[in-house]
Amino acid sequence: MSIFLLVHGAWHSGHCWQRVVPLLRSAGHQVLAPSLTGYGDKAHLLGPDVGLDTHVADVIELIKDKDLTNVVLVGHSYAGLVISSAANEIPERIARLVYLDAMVPEDGETAVDIQPVSQRLIDLATQSGSGWRIPPMLEQPAPFGLFGVTDPADIAWLRTMLSDQPVRCLQQPVRLDNPALNAIPRTHIHCVGATPAGITRRAVPAIQPNGSAAQVWELPTGHDCMITMPAELSALLLKLGR
Numbered sequence: 001m002s003i004f005l006l007v008h009g010a011w012h013s014g015h016c017w018q019r020v021v022p023l024l025r026s027a028g029h030q031v032l033a034p035s036l037t038g039y040g041d042k043a044h045l046l047g048p049d050v051g052l053d054t055h056v057a058d059v060i061e062l063i064k065d066k067d068l069t070n071v072v073l074v075g076h077s078y079a080g081l082v083i084s085s086a087a088n089e090i091p092e093r094i095a096r097l098v099y100l101d102a103m104v105p106e107d108g109e110t111a112v113d114i115q116p117v118s119q120r121l122i123d124l125a126t127q128s129g130s131g132w133r134i135p136p137m138l139e140q141p142a143p144f145g146l147f148g149v150t151d152p153a154d155i156a157w158l159r160t161m162l163s164d165q166p167v168r169c170l171q172q173p174v175r176l177d178n179p180a181l182n183a184i185p186r187t188h189i190h191c192v193g194a195t196p197a198g199i200t201r202r203a204v205p206a207i208q209p210n211g212s213a214a215q216v217w218e219l220p221t222g223h224d225c226m227i228t229m230p231a232e233l234s235a236l237l238l239k240l241g242r
Contacts, residue, residue, distance in 0.1 A: 009077025013040030019230035048132040051168025091180040107176040117198040133164040143194035148222015182209035
């Protein structure tokens with residue numbers, strides 16, 4: 001049995017994994033899909049002081065409170081920053097990092113360093129009335145949709161779980177200074193459907209930090225693959241739990 005900890009990306013909540021969780025559990029694995037501070041059941045905690053460090057602490061606290069080890073830590077999108085920093089603090093508890101169409105940072109980088117288009121969102125937020133709220137991305141015509149979701153019913157469901165993102169999440173740098181972090185194997189899953197203008201993906205180095213060959217899988221769908229291709233995503237994750 002593996003322990004999968006699924007970490008949602010910006011604007012989303014843990015509810016976005018609803019179609020994936022039962023598929024992993026039915027295969028005998030333990031699965032956790034929490035909402036980070038400011039989202040889902042923690043939406044009331046959203047505020048200007050919530051940042052990347054807050055979300056890293058969320059993940060670390062959950063792992064320690066439940067005394068989890070050998071965790072397969074899956075981070076979607078922005079959560080690539082979250083899982084990287086969390087693993088830096090507790091590498092002995094992490095069995096694998098899975099970057100699901102995610103930002104893959106270097107030490108000291110912010111979301112803006114990885115996705116420069118993020119600065120535009122920060123600028124708009126700081127010029128707005130709140131000064132810190134970044135609303136969810138707008139729906140675009142097909143094939144882009146809302147975070148890659150194009151089915152009208154799925155879009156309506158997705159909207160129910162979206163919240164604003166604080167600017168600090170995109171401004172705070174990751175800390176990846178623990179040599180033990182490099183020993184953790186990594187898997188990269190890329191969503192290779194239509195990609196909106198301005199969104200870029202870094203090439204995955206052929207050799208990973210632990211010296212192994214890169215493991216890169218692709219799903220022919222939009223960004224929110226846990227909604228659009230939950231069975232296919234679960235099948236890939238289950239390969240890691242064997």
